[in-house]
Amino acid sequence: MFGKRGSFGQSDGASKPVKAGAMAPPPPAVAPAAAPPPRQDARTPVHVPPGQGAATPMPGERRKSDGYYDVKSSIFSALIETIDLSQLAKLDSETAREEIRDIVGDIIQLKAVVMSISEQEELLDDICNDVLGYGPLEPLLARDDIADIMVNGANTTYIEVAGKVHKTGIRFRDNAQLMNICQRIVSQVGRRVDEASPICDARLPDGSRVNVIAPPLAIDGPTLTIRKFKKDKLTLGQLVKFGSISPEGATILEIVGKSRCNVIVSGGTGSGKTTLLNCLTAFIESDERIITCEDAAELQLQQPHVVRLETRPPNLEGEGQVTMRDLVKNCLRMRPERIIVGEVRGPEAFDLLQAMNTGHDGSMGTLHANSPREALSRVESMITMGGYTLPSRTIREMICASVDVVVQAARLRDGSRRITHITEVVGMEGDVIVTQDLFLYEILGEDEHGKLIGRHRSTGIGRPRFWDRARYYGEDKRLAAALDAAEANEIKTFT
Ligand SMILES: Nc1ncnc2c1ncn2[C@@H]1O[C@H](COP(=O)(O)OP(=O)(O)OP(=O)(O)O)[C@@H](O)[C@H]1O
Numbered sequence: 001m002f003g004k005r006g007s008f009g010q011s012d013g014a015s016k017p018v019k020a021g022a023m024a025p026p027p028p029a030v031a032p033a034a035a036p037p038p039r040q041d042a043r044t045p046v047h048v049p050p051g052q053g054a055a056t057p058m059p060g061e062r063r064k065s066d067g068y069y070d071v072k073s074s075i076f077s078a079l080i081e082t083i084d085l086s087q088l089a090k091l092d093s094e095t096a097r098e099e100i101r102d103i104v105g106d107i108i109q110l111k112a113v114v115m116s117i118s119e120q121e122e123l124l125d126d127i128c129n130d131v132l133g134y135g136p137l138e139p140l141l142a143r144d145d146i147a148d149i150m151v152n153g154a155n156t157t158y159i160e161v162a163g164k165v166h167k168t169g170i171r172f173r174d175n176a177q178l179m180n181i182c183q184r185i186v187s188q189v190g191r192r193v194d195e196a197s198p199i200c201d202a203r204l205p206d207g208s209r210v211n212v213i214a215p216p217l218a219i220d221g222p223t224l225t226i227r228k229f230k231k232d233k234l235t236l237g238q239l240v241k242f243g244s245i246s247p248e249g250a251t252i253l254e255i256v257g258k259s260r261c262n263v264i265v266s267g268g269t270g271s272g273k274t275t276l277l278n279c280l281t282a283f284i285e286s287d288e289r290i291i292t293c294e295d296a297a298e299l300q301l302q303q304p305h306v307v308r309l310e311t312r313p314p315n316l317e318g319e320g321q322v323t324m325r326d327l328v329k330n331c332l333r334m335r336p337e338r339i340i341v342g343e344v345r346g347p348e349a350f351d352l353l354q355a356m357n358t359g360h361d362g363s364m365g366t367l368h369a370n371s372p373r374e375a376l377s378r379v380e381s382m383i384t385m386g387g388y389t390l391p392s393r394t395i396r397e398m399i400c401a402s403v404d405v406v407v408q409a410a411r412l413r414d415g416s417r418r419i420t421h422i423t424e425v426v427g428m429e430g431d432v433i434v435t436q437d438l439f440l441y442e443i444l445g446e447d448e449h450g451k452l453i454g455r456h457r458s459t460g461i462g463r464p465r466f467w468d469r470a471r472y473y474g475e476d477k478r479l480a481a482a483l484d485a486a487e488a489n490e491i492k493t494f495t
């Protein structure tokens, strides 16, 4: 379930057996026969303030009142006093959930909490999620339309849906509960997060990428960021449907992938770089040996002959780190035909260029930059900062000889994601790298709903530099047709 990390020791509940295949963290335990002790104060009727029992339109979106949290917190405390956590750990998650539901039902009766059936159901789910799962995060994790979940302390959670960031009504009991959930998440991949090591990357069992930064570094409470894993990755066809790229642009990208161009996918945070890289890899032949290097495995290659590598952060003693550079260097000894680097952000840029330059045509990587030109200068600065004392002209020549195409992704201000440039590296003029745009996205205006109106257009280049390469792979006719069609479209929009 956790890939290579599955066998790491569990730091938190190490002594508790973890059920194979259980997605949720190891269940704590319940004393089987325990009924809640009838305490004096437990009999005081508790009224849930009105306005929180209506049906939830979107899970996780409804704001709950303070009263709800007070009731939940009192029931939760009674539950924790009643159940035996070590016994609950022995149950599978379904039985444990049933067990908790029974006891919470009893507590609600004993406390004479006034609640409708649907409110009770909601409270039961919430409490089960708190004890067994990821608490208030569960309804958000269950939704497939969310791209990112951003928790900024116990009281503030944002989500990104359809490119737009919204605040949700999700609240944690307090920062301690949030920290507990963060700890639960990271302990599943054998890591810890606490004051001593307050920064941690991890992965959820479903592959979602997680970052936690805890106090004292995060001033307003534990901060958790989750990039939700999409089981069905977007395809180039879908990107065309969303208008992220035109059909002709998509054909050009397909030819770039098929004719083994070395590609850098550039873009800002969350602009769709990894998605685009994944789309490009779809055109790799199934008989090629591909090696992927990532910080957290996100790519989903469809080919049969793939070796997936993942970096490793240092352990608590600061040892055992395996960097992206180590992986890329090692790749070269693994007889790769293509090397795919999830994100280039350091000296591994040098090794990737070397790979691109030495017979591993069709290698690809992503990096953070706002334009193709900036992407190339980022590569240069990454190499310089990596401690190589090469003259900058030599580095530029190396970039020129290695990178064929830069594809730029962007998230625009209306939340839409577009491929804004397909740019070729043409050569050197003096000390300067010369590039030419083949395909651009142009913003023309904005409609009444604030949606940007734009179009993809060809720049009129009839013969890209990778023409010969495309011809070698039998793709020249399609390339010419796509470039012609893009130009014809452009003329149409002008008339
Ligand atoms: N063209 C697109 N249209 C709609 N949604 C998209 C598009 N491209 C990517 N997405 C969605 O946007 C989210 C972010 O995409 P992705 O992980 O590819 O971005 P990224 O640039 O690699 O982010 P990061 O910088 O964090 O690595 C994902 O949920 C993905 O499904």
Ligand SMILES: [Mg+2]
Binding pocket: 273, 274, 275, 343
């Ligand atoms: Mg990415």
